[in-house]
Amino acid sequence: MLPAIDRSPARITAALYLLFWLFPLTLSAAPEDTGQQSIATDVQALSNGDPVTIEGEPLTSRIVLPALYKANNDAPLWSNPHAIDQLLTAIRTIDREGLTPADYHLEALETLQQRLASGGDAASPGRAADFDLLLTDALVRLGYHLAFGKVDPEALDPDWNMRRQLEQPDAVSRFDEAIRNGHIDTLLDSLRPTLPSYARLMSALQEYRRIAAEGGWQNVPAGPSLKPDMTDARIVALRQRLTASGDLSSDKTDSPDFDTQLEVAVRRFQGRHGLTVDGVAGKATLAAMNVPVERRIDQIRANLERARWVLHDLPAEYVLVDIAGFKVRFYRDSRAIWETRAVVGRPMRMTPIFKSRITYLEANPTWTVPPTILGEDVLPAIRRDPHYLQEKSMRVIDRQGNPVDPAGIDWSRYRGSNFPYMIRQDPGPENALGRIKFMFPNTHAVYLHDTPSKQLFNRTERTFSSGCIRIENPYRFAELLLDGDPNWNRERVIEAVDSLKTRSIRLRKPVEVILLYWTVDVDDNGAVLFKQDIYNRDPSIIKALGKEFSFRKAPVINATPHSTHSDIPGSRV
Numbered sequence: 001m002l003p004a005i006d007r008s009p010a011r012i013t014a015a016l017y018l019l020f021w022l023f024p025l026t027l028s029a030a031p032e033d034t035g036q037q038s039i040a041t042d043v044q045a046l047s048n049g050d051p052v053t054i055e056g057e058p059l060t061s062r063i064v065l066p067a068l069y070k071a072n073n074d075a076p077l078w079s080n081p082h083a084i085d086q087l088l089t090a091i092r093t094i095d096r097e098g099l100t101p102a103d104y105h106l107e108a109l110e111t112l113q114q115r116l117a118s119g120g121d122a123a124s125p126g127r128a129a130d131f132d133l134l135l136t137d138a139l140v141r142l143g144y145h146l147a148f149g150k151v152d153p154e155a156l157d158p159d160w161n162m163r164r165q166l167e168q169p170d171a172v173s174r175f176d177e178a179i180r181n182g183h184i185d186t187l188l189d190s191l192r193p194t195l196p197s198y199a200r201l202m203s204a205l206q207e208y209r210r211i212a213a214e215g216g217w218q219n220v221p222a223g224p225s226l227k228p229d230m231t232d233a234r235i236v237a238l239r240q241r242l243t244a245s246g247d248l249s250s251d252k253t254d255s256p257d258f259d260t261q262l263e264v265a266v267r268r269f270q271g272r273h274g275l276t277v278d279g280v281a282g283k284a285t286l287a288a289m290n291v292p293v294e295r296r297i298d299q300i301r302a303n304l305e306r307a308r309w310v311l312h313d314l315p316a317e318y319v320l321v322d323i324a325g326f327k328v329r330f331y332r333d334s335r336a337i338w339e340t341r342a343v344v345g346r347p348m349r350m351t352p353i354f355k356s357r358i359t360y361l362e363a364n365p366t367w368t369v370p371p372t373i374l375g376e377d378v379l380p381a382i383r384r385d386p387h388y389l390q391e392k393s394m395r396v397i398d399r400q401g402n403p404v405d406p407a408g409i410d411w412s413r414y415r416g417s418n419f420p421y422m423i424r425q426d427p428g429p430e431n432a433l434g435r436i437k438f439m440f441p442n443t444h445a446v447y448l449h450d451t452p453s454k455q456l457f458n459r460t461e462r463t464f465s466s467g468c469i470r471i472e473n474p475y476r477f478a479e480l481l482l483d484g485d486p487n488w489n490r491e492r493v494i495e496a497v498d499s500l501k502t503r504s505i506r507l508r509k510p511v512e513v514i515l516l517y518w519t520v521d522v523d524d525n526g527a528v529l530f531k532q533d534i535y536n537r538d539p540s541i542i543k544a545l546g547k548e549f550s551f552r553k554a555p556v557i558n559a560t561p562h563s564t565h566s567d568i569p570g571s572r573v
Helices: 009-026 035-047 064-071 081-092 106-118 125-148 168-181 184-191 196-213 234-244 260-272 283-289 293-310 371-384 454-458 474-481 490-498 538-545
Strands: 317-322 327-332 335-345 354-363 394-397 422-425 436-439 463-465 469-471 503-516 520-522 528-530
Touching: 035 064, 035 125, 064 125, 064 168, 081 106, 081 125, 081 168, 081 184, 106 125, 125 168, 125 184, 125 293, 168 184, 196 293, 196 520, 196 528, 234 260, 234 283, 260 283, 260 528, 293 503, 293 520, 293 528, 293 538, 317 335, 327 474, 335 454, 335 463, 335 474, 354 474, 354 490, 436 474, 463 469, 474 490, 474 503, 490 503
Parallel strands: 317 503
Antiparallel strands: 317 327, 327 335, 335 469, 354 436, 354 503, 394 422, 520 528
């Protein structure tokens, strides 16, 4: 009987290690059949923009991969067995981050690895060169996704302005060092988001996949609201649903009674899903409970992708607007030190996603009505009510700021874009911006501000604005922004507001503000918080995550000035 062949990953990698190091010894003996020559041919083809396919898998890196091999005289790179093991393990387990192993040539790499380990003609230098090139392309793909995300945010949002780039020499040297010294894990750790929120989302994904593997949860049948002290056959299904998601820990899963323990579980579920917390399983609560676990998994994956877009290289101090969560948070030393409730744009007037820098705040602001609101809201209101302008403390002015008598305007002629004047609201308690606003340059005419409509902060879902972000505690926010300025504190800001005079207060140091859209969070206790997808943005991300690999259009590698790679279609990394 022939002895069994040891095909363990360690033995296979050791065999490959020996094979790679034998390549240089064969160069002089057989220059026409060397891994180095095969690599040189494929690298040149990539540099020319020609397609190169290995085992049915296209090589896609046209900047980093050629630069790596050219710096190594086109010799094989993957002579360190630890580097190969680390990369293959990272690919096999990348689904923990919501990505797909198939995007990184996994099947082809495993096939080539087995062929090389089997020896004979299958272990030719050309075949080993294929394995080497495919490993490098897989690493570039994986690093690219961890650093920038798989989905191109600019393809979903043409106003996206949070671009980042890696410097080509730095990227090449980091990849080269990781491959040579077996530091693939360290390299990938440096590329993925390092904030705790990313790791928490990964844990949430693992937990909800566990729930799915155990059968998920069954729907709670439709019917009247289920309330404390009720007895109803549907309460059994309610108990089982809450037990499946971990909101209820009880051995009374067959009880039809709505007891105190079940009420606590319903409240917990409502708090985790951005619902009114009243302990009653009504229409909205049951609708959230009946969302399949697979959709919750996709929701977590979409937010892991959002994290890869933006959670890199954040400053020590910044303001984060959580649009879907209706919150504004102030971060200092990378830690949230304050948050306040917020009102954001209605679905028809969505608050945009972008970043800027808060440069000044304005006490007692005036409000110049933006074109959309002018045409859709204000002009129709004026046509209905001749006293509208007076009641709202609004004035008509020309483009030079001169007053115009509204009595002399034929309002029936104008629908918005053809209106030759501007309408401006005077400062005061009823001003749409409230008593203070916070300014940062942007093309959307969007900013943070106070509001006279304080009662809206008590709503669970707060989509009432025309795009701007109304905040509940503007004076505390002003105090935080002006911290360190000896000329300003909370009392001085209030004095400026009480003067009723419009006044700009410039920050000594601008503070970065980031407007983001998150539909899943994980709190400090590990509770997974699902939010309503108020602008229906998740489906497009989930769909794009399922597409084949491609680089985004905007370059993410800052190539050297003389590089021709950036002119090649699709050659972005």
